[in-house]
Amino acid sequence: MIEKKKKYLMISSFLVLLVILAFIVYSWYEETPTVDVSLTFDDGYASQYNTLKYLESRGIRATVYVTNLSYFEGMKMMTREQIEDLSKFHEIGWHTRSHANATDADESEFIPGYNATSFSYPYGRIGNQDIVKKYFKSARGISWGLNEKVDCNMLEAVTVNSNNFDAAMLYTSIYSSITKRGWVIFAIHEVKDNPRQDIDITPEQFQRLLERIEAKRWRVISLNKCA
Numbered sequence: 001m002i003e004k005k006k007k008y009l010m011i012s013s014f015l016v017l018l019v020i021l022a023f024i025v026y027s028w029y030e031e032t033p034t035v036d037v038s039l040t041f042d043d044g045y046a047s048q049y050n051t052l053k054y055l056e057s058r059g060i061r062a063t064v065y066v067t068n069l070s071y072f073e074g075m076k077m078m079t080r081e082q083i084e085d086l087s088k089f090h091e092i093g094w095h096t097r098s099h100a101n102a103t104d105a106d107e108s109e110f111i112p113g114y115n116a117t118s119f120s121y122p123y124g125r126i127g128n129q130d131i132v133k134k135y136f137k138s139a140r141g142i143s144w145g146l147n148e149k150v151d152c153n154m155l156e157a158v159t160v161n162s163n164n165f166d167a168a169m170l171y172t173s174i175y176s177s178i179t180k181r182g183w184v185i186f187a188i189h190e191v192k193d194n195p196r197q198d199i200d201i202t203p204e205q206f207q208r209l210l211e212r213i214e215a216k217r218w219r220v221i222s223l224n225k226c227a
Helices: 002-031 047-057 080-086 129-135 165-179 203-216
Strands: 036-043 063-066 091-094 118-120 138-144 155-159 183-188
Touching (some): 036 047, 063 118, 129 138, 138 183, 155 165, 165 183, 165 203
Parallel strands (some): 036 063, 118 138, 138 155, 155 183
8 A cells, every 4th residue: 555655656746747847848938039030131222211111110120231332233222311211210230331342341441330330241251350340249141040159240141032032931940940049130132023033032022021920920120139
């Protein structure tokens, strides 16, 4: 009889421990924020103004990296007035004064406009990191990667375009399902009906990205996380 009681107590204690463990695990998953996501836009194209105003209407804050150029590769850029308007809601980052290659640009290219504290390397070419650290609290490249261990001076991004869009969605979905934490930074150029296939995305793809963010309950943040 005594042996049966001991066995019963052992089994009961084990079951109680399982319940406690299950509660701890459940609480961790419920209380720990899901993957943080940032929507970043490079170059400051004129078309990005409407895209960013649309995000503003939905309460989604993004980061746009701009230069002082009025035109870039024959394409019109946002005006100073438009950028200053966007700065009332979105974060304005710096992309060098003239979209210069950071590996051989002089320091004047890096002096930030619009009180920017975030930087994106033009062409994804990393260089002059000491100067970048001098002026900025964060620096982002364009190579594919996820920020599980955040290094604000070398933030990795998932660059999305029409050609790799589905792969990017699958990649980030698998990552978020496995880790349930971390920081995914999407790097976007233009959102338009006739996209440059290896650079831009379509409005339909952009909507799918926003729907994915909402469905996954990802928290959208700006690069000010590194502030």
